[in-house]
Amino acid sequence: MARSPAHALAAGVVSGTMESCDRIQDRLLDFIEGELADGEFRQIEAHLARCARCGREAAALRETVARVRDLPVSAVPDGLLDGLAAAVQKRIASDPAHRPPFWQRLARWIGGLPGLQPVPAVSAAAALGLLLAIGLGQGPRVPHAPSTGDGVVAAESLSIAQNLDLLEQFDLLEELDVLEQLPLLRSPAGDQAVKRG
Template sequence: MACESARLSLPGWLTDELSITDRAALDAHLAQCPDCRAELVASQQLWQQLKAVPTPAPGPAMRTRFYAMLDTFEATEPVAPPTIWARLRSWVPPMGSGGVGPRLAYGLLLLGVGVGIGYWLPNGRSADIAYQQQIDTLSVQMQEMREMMMLSLLENPSATERLRAVSYTKDIGEADSRVVEALLTTLNNDPNVNVRLVTLEALAERAHDPRVREGLVQSLTRQESPLMQVALADVMVKLQEKRSLKPLRQMLRQEGINDLVKTKLEKTIRELS
């Protein structure tokens, strides 16, 4: 990551709005760039000063202006056309007006409405049910096509195509065991670290699935890239996954561990303990 990109990402770092991939890349850059670390410290100080600025209270004339705007809106709002029931009532004289004519008119009106409702409801409901069934069938077929395309592209030798395959998971609802297994295999074995980072982000969004959580915990000790190790540690903190404490401590005992990763793991263990 270049310094210019890192400085543009600092606001997102401060508000915790960066993706897992971007945050890991920025953390790695900050560990090596004293200028950007100084910029981060200055931004944090400015952020604290902005938080201390009091929010101005609304002025006494605010209520008056609000009601004036409301009156203007109501005056310019177009009048809604009368409903079908209002039109029917205007065509039929009131029941209390006396005579056989009004009563006969009401009787015929009620008879017509009853016949119409009796005819329309069964046909309308059956048409709605058939339409909904077609929509559900199409949705299932579309999901199956996306899953097949994703599984196929994950075997592609091109890293770009494998990245595209992982992006398809956003359009897949509840993933079946094949999809989860394929994503976890990619997370642990893909030769391209960018593909693994994007896969981690996709899996983190499905962490409500117990299979995904278990796979993420098991992946901790299988990662050798510092970027992946830092990104996985961030995911464990966000998920508050205490089962990760044991593999995190195992990682700390590994020989030749990166200093940045060591610091990150120690911090993660403290936050989860």
């Protein structure tokens, strides 16, 4: 739970520690000027009655405030602000020109090169930088391993190649079935297909 300044001061007054004296001294000017709430004012007043060190600080601060209030108030001379503004403007005008930013100096340098115009040269440099960044951003290309689908196709192709002779014989048999259906291979007598053997 956070304490209010009045509670913190009350705790310091009871304990009489150096920490409470520091808090009291931080609030002395407000105490002297009468800018504290009644409860906090009474707590500081009670502390000052018990603590000689803080009492001396309060007396010295009261004396200083009284002397400052007794000082004569002098009027501001006519034209003081005008003279101040003129002095500032003169100082600004007498300072050497500030160094232009890097990009302005670069543009001026590129513009000074014979045959180069600043805008196309800067555009070309920007395009080259972009291409370089894209090229470097992709990094080296690494070949990837075939996926499992590619492995299945390769295994099937290997199996077909190993059994190629057998498969060619099956193709011949299929073609034989087609040939048997042709009318030329049928016998004229019984409409039966010629058997080959």
